[in-house]
Amino acid sequence: LHSYAAVLQYDGTAYWGFQLQPAPQGRRAKPTVQLRVEQALCRATGQGRQALRVQAAGRTDAGVHARGQVVQFCCARRQGAAPLLRALNALMPPDIRAVAVQEVPLDWNVRYASRKTYAYDLHLDPVADPFLHRWRCHPRRPERLRLDAMADAAALFVGTHDFSRFANLGPDATRKSPVKTVLSYRLLPLEGGARLEVTGTGFLYKQVRHMTGALLAVGGGSLGADDIAAALAGGERARSAAQRNAFRGWQVAEARGLCLQQVVYAPWSSLGDLEPAAGGSGVVLAAVEEAPPGPRGVAA
Amino acid sequence: LHSYAAVLQYDGTAYWGFQLQPAPQGRRAKPTVQLRVEQALCRATGQGRQALRVQAAGRTDAGVHARGQVVQFCCARRQGAAPLLRALNALMPPDIRAVAVQEVPLDWNVRYASRKTYAYDLHLDPVADPFLHRWRCHPRRPERLRLDAMADAAALFVGTHDFSRFANLGPDATRKSPVKTVLSYRLLPLEGGARLEVTGTGFLYKQVRHMTGALLAVGGGSLGADDIAAALAGGERARSAAQRNAFRGWQVAEARGLCLQQVVYAPWSSLGDLEPAAGGSGVVLAAVEEAPPGPRGVAA
Structure with a gap:
């Protein structure tokens, strides 16, 4: 099992918030950011929805935006960060973009932001x-x-x-x-x-x-x-x-x-002296301070 | 009869262009910018749609935006420019805004931009x-x-x-x-x-x-x-x-x-030495050169 963190930006206007909403009986689930991310990840990785377990740093509400949302998910097979980023952006609607993807230690938890x-x-x-x-x-x-x-x-x-x-x-x-x-x-x-x-x-x-x-x-x-x-x-x-x-x-x-602008985490070292993922700085950073709309976030 | 020019800004994403589309049989007319402007003007002035005859400097296509569209319409009774501007903005959807309204001579024509x-x-x-x-x-x-x-x-x-x-x-x-x-x-x-x-x-x-x-x-x-x-x-x-x-x-x-950024007209004088409307500079100017999104246009 491999764990990944991604930095997302989204215009939340069209969504019922980040978190998946249970579908009312006989109807489709309301569109949420999580739903769109999971649909894209399933297609990109060939995994089932249950296996992915997408979690977010902050469960933004309906209509709330993000410039630096951080999400975490699991993949059974190792994925290259750059191809995964491209696949996500090809499969997600244009009002949700991934600006960074990085492998993280299995015991790293997106909810524990500093x-x-x-x-x-x-x-x-x-x-x-x-x-x-x-x-x-x-x-x-x-x-x-x-x-x-x-x-x-x-x-x-x-x-x-x-x-x-x-x-x-x-x-x-x-x-x-x-x-x-x-x-x-x-x-x-x-x-x-x-x-x-x-x-x-x-x-x-x-x-x-x-x-x-x-x-x-x-x-x-x-x-x-x-x-x-x-x-x-x-x-x-x-x-x-x-x-x-x-x-x-x-x-x-x-x-x-x-708008959720930025989520900052402590370096891996403080999570138990783990090695940072390849190419990682030791910190998953949504280093995006600009105004929406403004320039884009960190490249992967 | 009184003639008015207004400078409009709009995000055209949701519209089938500026110009009114004939309704397919048994269906509603497609939403166009002209439709929304005419609906707001009817409510603001108490006039019928036919009497207004809203015309635009440029008939922007479906999905095209404007920062300096100029429209012209007629009113049977004289309207104050500032109250008309406020009423329009109260009655139009938030992706269409009027940033200036001004009375123009009856023989002025919005289609004759320089x-x-x-x-x-x-x-x-x-x-x-x-x-x-x-x-x-x-x-x-x-x-x-x-x-x-x-x-x-x-x-x-x-x-x-x-x-x-x-x-x-x-x-x-x-x-x-x-x-x-x-x-x-x-x-x-x-x-x-x-x-x-x-x-x-x-x-x-x-x-x-x-x-x-x-x-x-x-x-x-x-x-x-x-x-x-x-x-x-x-x-x-x-x-x-x-x-x-x-x-x-x-x-x-x-x-x-x-995006239609700006429409410039010759001064009234060249249209026959007419007096400019009260408060007018003699030119209806959509003096909005900034990027969408950016700062707003001329105040009324």
């Missing part, structure tokens, strides 16, 4: 660009948005907090820790807009879209920086379903603005 | 960008494309020629002149690609895509600059249907790469 970076892109011109509307949120009255207040409030998220109030937590909420660390949260200029870029060790379900929604409420003046601080401080008291479902002072920001 | 600029965008990285594939053609073996040879061959088109061999001419081909003037044809760098930008006084049906196809054949080495020169010189002998349908040495370049 940090992830998400970008949330805003369009701030009065008239939204018809070529960008798939990837940028166009807030109401963009000319009134106070970007400086948003940048200041974003800094409040940096650090280790209980993010319970900034997530959609399921019934198993108590099983996983809602304490996460945000390493940086910046507001960057984009042509005609702005980007909120957040890096953290991990994120709860819909956490980035909750944080963005809160920051947009701050920018619009309906929420103050002190409300953000209070919601962060009050995280541990928000565990009941009623509290979680109450209006929190912001709307979850829409999916279209969100 | 020049038009089209851009044809190529993606030249080995792996095409999934965020750009809707607007860029990704030629086979882009790493082997000889851009310098393409730039040299593009210069051959500049001037006044019979472009019969570089067009799809219908049965009424003899009714209109196939002699057109190309004012400039440049190869510009794009991040991860290149743009072929051509400006002319007017273009035949599919002329830009024919010229692009010929230039791609030159870049790929299957055609020489002398073949281009010969096809231009032999234009007047290519009027028979058989000659027009014969393989010419190139494929018509695909629609996705093409």
Whole structure:
């Protein structure tokens, strides 16, 4: 058995998120990125779907994009990385591209990233660009948005907090820790807009879209920086379903603005002194920091 | 009666071109940009579709985009330009935007442009960008494309020629002149690609895509600059249907790469010393030269 990691970029507009959705009875499975990747891999390798077990670093939601998604899968026979990359791109639809493929140790796990970076892109011109509307949120009255207040409030998220109030937590909420660390949260200029870029060790379900929604409420003046601080401080008291479902002072920001930019892993050495795969740097890196749309990622 | 001009930008991927298509019997009309603009204008002005008579500077084909399309329409009652712009953008789908609206003299005609600029965008990285594939053609073996040879061959088109061999001419081909003037044809760098930008006084049906196809054949080495020169010189002998349908040495370049960038009109004064509309500069200008996607056009 051989294990591979691939870096994917996709325009998520047409997909029901990354993860495979069970088909409603008598119907086809909804198109997801995972479905398209598995279909291409089956044809490229001649393997059955079950054997591949495609897993992703971040299970992006419906409509969310990626510039640096990392996926992992197994192959019974050794594959050349370059032919596998070409075959994937020949067999996947044009809104999903593989930009790097690399063999990884069998005990390497795509879920154990050391940090992830998400970008949330805003369009701030009065008239939204018809070529960008798939990837940028166009807030109401963009000319009134106070970007400086948003940048200041974003800094409040940096650090280790209980993010319970900034997530959609399921019934198993108590099983996983809602304490996460945000390493940086910046507001960057984009042509005609702005980007909120957040890096953290991990994120709860819909956490980035909750944080963005809160920051947009701050920018619009309906929420103050002190409300953000209070919601962060009050995280541990928000565990009941009623509290979680109450209006929190912001709307979850829409999916279209969100993009998984980069996933960073520790070098193999820290996973047990394993040899890096041939040609590998010892780190699977989705080294793609640019804006969607912008230049392409690392070549294989 | 009042006449208005509007500058439109659209992502043409989802549309059957600009012009209204007759509905096949028992079916709905195919979605075209004109259909969506007319539906929005009817709702915005309360007028019937017939009264509007929306006309475009260039009837872009299925899948072709625009950053500076200019359209003209009539309204029985005077409309404020700014409210009309807002209403249009509220009522049109997000892949069509109006970036400027202005009242024009009743005898002004959107079809009488003094020049038009089209851009044809190529993606030249080995792996095409999934965020750009809707607007860029990704030629086979882009790493082997000889851009310098393409730039040299593009210069051959500049001037006044019979472009019969570089067009799809219908049965009424003899009714209109196939002699057109190309004012400039440049190869510009794009991040991860290149743009072929051509400006002319007017273009035949599919002329830009024919010229692009010929230039791609030159870049790929299957055609020489002398073949281009010969096809231009032999234009007047290519009027028979058989000659027009014969393989010419190139494929018509695909629609996705093409974008109507700018339409320029002579000042009102040259149309009979009419006063420019309030706030107008005397010229309806789609002054949008940037790449799709890029910054937005002129504000109203």
